[in-house]
Amino acid sequence: MKRIAIVGGGIAGLSAAYELARTREDNSAASCTFTLFEAAPRLGGIVATERRAGFVVECGPDSWVSEKPAARTLAVELGLADALIGSNDRWRKTYLAEGRTLTPLPDGMRMMVPSNWAALLASPLLSWQAKLAYLREPKMAAALQASALENADNNHDESVRDFVCRHFGAEAADAFAAPLLAGVFGGDIRSLSARAVLPVFTQIERTHGSLILGLQARLRAAANNSAPADASIFTSLRDGLGTLIERMEQRIPAASLRRNTRVQAIERTGQQWRIRTESNGALAEEIFDSAIVAVPAHVAASLLAPLDAEMPTLLPQHASSAIVVALAFAPERAAALRIPRGFGFLVPQRQSATGHPDSQAALAQRALLACTFVDQKFPHRAPPGAILLRAFFGGHPAPALLGESDATLATLALQSLGTLLGRLPEPEFSVVQRWPLSLPQYAVGHLQRMEQLQQRAARLPGLHLVGNAYHGVGLPDLIAAGCTTARTAIGAACAQSSTAKPPATRTRP
DSSP, rough: OOOEEEEBBBHHHHHHHHHHHHHHTTSTTTTTEEEEEEEEEEBHHHHEEEEETEEEESSOOOOOETTTTHHHHHHTTTOOOGGGGEEOGGGHHHHHETTEEEOOOOOTTTEEEEEEEHHHHHHHSSHHHHHHHHHHHHGGGGHHHHHHHHHTTTOOOHHHHHHHHHHOOOIIIIIIHHHHHHHHOOTTTTTBBBBHHHHHHHHHHHHHHHHHHHHHHHHHHHTTTTOOOOOOOOEEEETTTHHHHHHHHSSSSSGGGTTTTTEEEEEEEEEEEEEEEEEETTEEEESSEEEOOOOOOHHHHHHHTOOOOOOOOHHHHOEEEEEEEEEOOOOHHHHHOOOOOOSEOOOOTTTTOSSSSSSSSHHHHHHHEEEEEHHSTTTSSTTOOOOEEEEOOOOOGGGGGHHHHHHHHHHHHHHHHHHHHOOOOOSSSEEEEEEEEEOOBBBTTTTHHHHHHHHHHHHSTEEESHHHHHSSHHHHHHHHHHHHHHEEEEEEEEHOOOOOOOOOOOOEE
């Protein structure tokens, strides 16, 4: 009987465990067993949902990009087809905070690429020089494509800002790309890798040169493929993404899940792996044939260093922290609010905060990256007539706020949002969730480092790496990676010819 260890119960590790359990049910890997170790009392990592008083509050991601199939496929497998909901795209408008004013982004924008010329040229967010840069971009297609192909041949990477500047200029990079990506990565486009963060656009550049012409071609192809007219940009679940976690847990044998168990070390012993753990003060070790490491980058670095001193240097060296604060307003209080129609707003980081620079309020304003109008973005998120706002704090100022109490953070969120939405009343309740070091920064050269990391990991048979530090941070990416890694581990573990019986667990007080 071959044994597989999964270190980390976030969405990637849990997806791996689910795939192993599902495969065993199909009898295609009956000779393999597995154990998942999670340091926290709950599984799912940053996927967490709180349901209260008719509100569905997402404490982490609120949806996935619909065009990526892995999350939807998993939901259907778990019997959640009827629970799938699409975003209210008829209300899909995103605003940009300019001073104390919210100005809508031009309709038809795909990140920083326009599909609606009239909306772009009418937007007050860009100067006439920036609009001219957009108009010139399609005429540069041949030169842009030649440069992209040459860079691809040389395995050259560049920052997101440099990539966007080559196409549309610095103003577009700072006005559109910077706030949009800050809301996803909490990072700086001057250091984020274009190849890793914008893979769709770098591919369009290689095939079309012009991002505008390439996007138009993709939209025509989608229309010709008879894509559903009502297909939504984002997909979620009626009762929150936490439902995915709950359903996967139900499909995994309870004996295979070890919550509140921290893995302290992973050691190579012959052709097998020794996993040293600590749980409630008790130390233990077990032997496995394979180890799937599905923990955040900084935790993975500490576990991998004794195995290969070079591997930690190839992992993302920086990760940003985030704080999510949700404010729920019951109908009687929500009636006084004047929230604009749309999905929410983004805050460019060049916007300066008001007040004393060292005050908590000024710090919170600098850390505010985005706000989602949750009840407008998705149905079934709030009772009729109620309003649910979700503030996202991140970037360089966020760590200074992590130690504040929930009550203080809720007050700061109320004040920060009030400067842009008008004075807000006290909410019926608030939900505060801290995510320290949760967003790895894919710096320039990231994909090359991942190739080198994979090569070094291949020298350690049975070791598998998965999670948001490697090849994507979205739910579909992590689910697909977790399931694929599980199948790879099954094949590797069950192909081994070793017949040595693993020693029993040894517990040391």
